[in-house]
Amino acid sequence: MSSKHKSSKTDLAHRSETAPSRLRIVATTDVEPPEADTAVVAGVTDVGALGQMTGYALRRAQISVFEDFIATIAETGLRPAQFSVLVLLDQTPGLTQSAVAAALGIQRANFVTLINELERRGLARREPSLTDRRSYALQLTDKGHTTLKRARELHALHEARVREAVGAENVETLLALLSRLGPGLRR
Amino acid sequence: MSSKHKSSKTDLAHRSETAPSRLRIVATTDVEPPEADTAVVAGVTDVGALGQMTGYALRRAQISVFEDFIATIAETGLRPAQFSVLVLLDQTPGLTQSAVAAALGIQRANFVTLINELERRGLARREPSLTDRRSYALQLTDKGHTTLKRARELHALHEARVREAVGAENVETLLALLSRLGPGLRR
DNA sequence: GTAAAGTGTAATAGTGTATAACAATCGACA
DNA sequence: TGTCGATTGTTATACACTATTACACTTTAC
Numbered sequence: 448m449s450s451k452h453k454s455s456k457t458d459l460a461h462r463s464e465t466a467p468s469r470l471r472i473v474a475t476t477d478v479e480p481p482e483a484d485t486a487v488v489a490g491v492t493d494v495g496a497l498g499q500m501t502g503y504a505l506r507r508a509q510i511s512v513f514e515d516f517i518a519t520i521a522e523t524g525l526r527p528a529q530f531s532v533l534v535l536l537d538q539t540p541g542l543t544q545s546a547v548a549a550a551l552g553i554q555r556a557n558f559v560t561l562i563n564e565l566e567r568r569g570l571a572r573r574e575p576s577l578t579d580r581r582s583y584a585l586q587l588t589d590k591g592h593t594t595l596k597r598a599r600e601l602h603a604l605h606e607a608r609v610r611e612a613v614g615a616e617n618v619e620t621l622l623a624l625l626s627r628l629g630p631g632l633r634r
Numbered sequence: 635m636s637s638k639h640k641s642s643k644t645d646l647a648h649r650s651e652t653a654p655s656r657l658r659i660v661a662t663t664d665v666e667p668p669e670a671d672t673a674v675v676a677g678v679t680d681v682g683a684l685g686q687m688t689g690y691a692l693r694r695a696q697i698s699v700f701e702d703f704i705a706t707i708a709e710t711g712l713r714p715a716q717f718s719v720l721v722l723l724d725q726t727p728g729l730t731q732s733a734v735a736a737a738l739g740i741q742r743a744n745f746v747t748l749i750n751e752l753e754r755r756g757l758a759r760r761e762p763s764l765t766d767r768r769s770y771a772l773q774l775t776d777k778g779h780t781t782l783k784r785a786r787e788l789h790a791l792h793e794a795r796v797r798e799a800v801g802a803e804n805v806e807t808l809l810a811l812l813s814r815l816g817p818g819l820r821r
Numbered sequence: 822g823t824a825a826a827g828t829g830t831a832a833t834a835g836t837g838t839a840t841a842a843c844a845a846t847c848g849a850c851a
Numbered sequence: 852t853g854t855c856g857a858t859t860g861t862t863a864t865a866c867a868c869t870a871t872t873a874c875a876c877t878t879t880a881c
Contacts, residue, residue, distance in 0.1 A: 491736050491737055492722070492726060492729060492733050492734070492736065492737040493737070494718075494722065494737055494738065495721075495722070495725045495726070496721060496725060497718055497721055497722065498809075498813065499809065500789070500793065501699060501793065501796045501800075501805070501808065501809065502696075502699045502700055502703045502714065502792070502796075503714075503718060504808075504809055504812040504813065505692065505695060505696040505699055505700075505812060506696055506700070506714075507739070507812075507815075507816060507817065508692055508696075508812040508813075508815035508816065509689075509692040509693055509695075509696040510739070511815050511816060511817055511818060511819060512688060512689045512692055512815055512819070513689055513692075513693070514818075515819045516689045526867090527689065527690075527693075528868090531681075531684055531690060534682075534683060534684055535679070535681065535682070535684065538682045538683060539679060539682070542679060543828075543829090544828075544829065545827080545828060545829080546679050547679070549678050549679065550678055550679040550680070550681055551681070552694070552697070553868095553869090554869065554870065554871090555828075555829075555830095556829085556830075556831085556832095556869095556870080556871080556872090557868075557869060557870080558829095559829070559830060559831085579827095579828080579877080579878070580828095580876085580877060580878085581827070581828040581829070581876065581877045581878065582827090582828055582829075582877090583828090583829080602687070605689070606687065606688065608819045609688045609689075609815065609819065612814050612815055612819050613688075613811050613814045613815060614811075614814070617811055618688070620807065620811070621688065621691075621808075621811045622685075622686065622688065622691055624800050624801075624804055624807070624808045624811075625691040625692060625694075625695040626685065626691065626695075627799050627800050627801070628694075628695035628698050628699055628796065628799055628800060629694060629695065629698060630694065630698055631698060631701075632698060632699070632702045632795045632796065632799050713836095715837090730859075730860090731859075731860065732858080732859060732860080740838090741838065741839065741840090742859075742860075742861090743838095743839080743840080743841095743860085743861075743862080743863095744837075744838060744839080745860095746860070746861060746862085766846080766847070766858095766859080767845080767846060767847085767859095768845065768846045768847065768858065768859040768860070769846095769858090769859055769860075770859090770860080
């Protein structure tokens with residue numbers, strides 16, 4: 448699809464070739480590995496070697512974090528994917544369904560149901576694109592903005608718990624490392 | 635991965651093996667944050683603020699890593715959950731279905747299908763428990779062991795890619811941080 | 822102007838997970 | 852020893868998420 452999209456007010460496209468700032472990771476902390484050994488911890492059989500496999504560790508952490516996040520924003524009636532769509536549309540209004548889906552790694556066919564629901568709840572709306580009659584320009588409604596605002600407050604509570612669990616000084620380290628695993632490992 | 639794991643007799647409960655000491659995290663590395671700005675990277679709209687949310691970052695990383703892992707062990711016909719069951723049964727033979735399910739965070743009702751399939755493929759078997767007629771003592775078959783061995787080789791290739799992507803010196807840091815997000819954030 | 826590509830949509834299937842119910846069995850204990 | 856609550860494996864079922872295919876409509880490229 449065409450590159451630069453809406454240049455609302457936030458001037459995009461100023462991607463200085465050389466990364467603006469390198470992030471110097473210098474985390475120094477004492478960490479207690481939960482437990483080692485092939486045994487039982489709190490009545491549950493230890494997963495042993497599994498815990499040293501990045502994939503497994505990632506999955507368990509992700510599930511755990513999502514569990515907390517979902518419970519935290521439950522009052523908004525939003526699920527994680529819906530929340531991320533609102534954040535994205537708030538940041539960059541006018542995106543097409545395909546653009547949002549691609550950015551979030553969602554199949555555009557599956558995105559239909561998602562945006563349908565957001566529209567049904569009056570949180571977002573499809574406006575006809577002025578330049579392309581095939582697509583819609585997605586927008587947040589006022590209700591969408593207020594809901595998002597509340598969701599952000601709740602998300603902050605959740606994020607605070609995550610920071611506490613992982614250690615505030617280590618959060619940026621974690622994010623930096625995770626970003627390296629972003630979409631696609633070279634093969 | 636490790637070098638241990640071989641003497642898979644039935645001696646569980648042999649504590650201490652991995653240094654139960656404290657893990658000193660001292661990662662020092664230069665990391666290029668993928669890209670900043672509300673813009674487009676390679677034709678895809680940037681997710682912006684989303685990238686700073688641990689949950690989102692975790693999810694994307696997990697999906698990416700799993701994708702690679704699944705593709706890598708595809709030749710064994712194993713899916714991640716099945717692989718983890720084999721690893722667990724190899725490490726601790728004789729576990730019951732409930733024990734394995736609990737250790738892996740799987741609903742025991744859903745584990746039935748999983749072990750059924752492993753048994754159907756001749757990789758594991760249900761032996762009658764000698765002490766409890768309600769449950770089974772799960773075991774790997776010879777075929778299960780050889781399949782697991784091959785899967786481990788393939789997993790090593792996968793893990794190597796992960797290490798390269800995240801930086802070999804940072805892997806233990808990542809694992810330590812992820813373990814802190816393990817099951818359940820305090821609420 | 823015609824062919825190729827992109828957009829939104831529906832239909833469908835596959836997978837993963839959660840819940841409820843149930844028979845068989847175990848464990849505790851009066 | 853008999854009863855009752857808890858546990859184990861199991862089936863059935865439902866829901867969320869994902870992937871694939873197909874299609875009409877529109878845009879883009881040659």
